[in-house]
Amino acid sequence: MNLSIKLLINPYERLAGYTSLWMGILIGLCSIVPAYFFNARFDGVLDLHFVTHVTWYKIIVDQLVNMFCLMVVFSIAGLLVKGNSFRVIDVCGTVVFSRFPMIVAPLLNATGGFIDLQNSMIKQSGLSGLDTMNVVFLVVSTIVLLFLVVWYVTLLYHAYKVSTNVKGWQAIVSFIVAILTAEVLSKFLIYQVSV
Amino acid sequence: MNKKLPLQCPSCANKLSVTSLTCEECETTVTGTYSMPLLARLSNEDQLFVLEFLKSSGSIKEMASQAQVSYPTMRNRLDDLIDTIKKMEKK
Numbered sequence: 001m002n003l004s005i006k007l008l009i010n011p012y013e014r015l016a017g018y019t020s021l022w023m024g025i026l027i028g029l030c031s032i033v034p035a036y037f038f039n040a041r042f043d044g045v046l047d048l049h050f051v052t053h054v055t056w057y058k059i060i061v062d063q064l065v066n067m068f069c070l071m072v073v074f075s076i077a078g079l080l081v082k083g084n085s086f087r088v089i090d091v092c093g094t095v096v097f098s099r100f101p102m103i104v105a106p107l108l109n110a111t112g113g114f115i116d117l118q119n120s121m122i123k124q125s126g127l128s129g130l131d132t133m134n135v136v137f138l139v140v141s142t143i144v145l146l147f148l149v150v151w152y153v154t155l156l157y158h159a160y161k162v163s164t165n166v167k168g169w170q171a172i173v174s175f176i177v178a179i180l181t182a183e184v185l186s187k188f189l190i191y192q193v194s195v
Numbered sequence: 196m197n198k199k200l201p202l203q204c205p206s207c208a209n210k211l212s213v214t215s216l217t218c219e220e221c222e223t224t225v226t227g228t229y230s231m232p233l234l235a236r237l238s239n240e241d242q243l244f245v246l247e248f249l250k251s252s253g254s255i256k257e258m259a260s261q262a263q264v265s266y267p268t269m270r271n272r273l274d275d276l277i278d279t280i281k282k283m284e285k286k
Binding site for chain 1: 264267270271274275
């Protein structure tokens with residue numbers, strides 16, 4: 001595989017530990033800015049929702065809870081499957097860094113297109129009433145979002161695999177359980193703290 | 196030419212033993228059946244890894260830095276080697 005493509009999919013063969021943790025935290029903090037200006041909420045480790053109004057408090061809580069849930073859940077998953085044969089800092093650093101594709105996701109709502117789309121779909125009850133521009137916007141943004149989410153989950157999987165050295169079916173099953181647990185936990189915490 | 200020590204029988208895939216040793220100076224040859232030590236049965240790549248590990252005083256961090264890979268990548272390489280050795284010991 002081409003080295004640059006390999007680095008985009010699995011940078012953790014070269015990057016882990018504190019370096020990736022600080023970079024991940026920095027990226028997470030940077031993503032607060034576009035999320036605020038384009039009304040995006042990361043209200044769950046796998047979620048992105050566009051709303052009519054957001055506050056700095058809610059966006060910061062979203063990011064902190066997501067990072068916390070990923071670090072805790074994936075570290076526990078690694079400990080349960082592999083014992084203490086890995087460094088928790090590697091899991092924390094790599095899973096937090098994995099969120100970097102999502103930094104650009106709020107830009108999809110740069111023109112407020114998502115809110116317009118939601119309003120027109122609610123008013124005209126469904127997709128049939130959308131004009132051509134809205135349909136094109138919907139298709140393109142769905143493809144872009146899907147690409148970003150797949151990239152993010154792929155990075156997360158490699159982060160977990162490299163930092164814990166879990167292999168085969170154990171890696172796949174424990175990753176699926178961990179990501180679903182992190183999603184549920186983050187949703188619960190975010191709505192407890194910020195709603 | 197750097198010849199590669201064959202580790203497996205090309206015919207039945209079982210491990211090979213040494214049956215002859217020769218002194219390069221006087222050409223004396225000793226024959227018999229000697230099993231190869233565990234480290235010699237490792238692949239060339241694994242043997243190089245063990246040597247690097249010893250030379251860096253067992254510091255995975257230093258090895259990772261020299262090979263320009265992350266710490267867990269190097270640590271995983273060591274864990275895999277430990278698994279290989281444990282399997283070989285069981286046989």
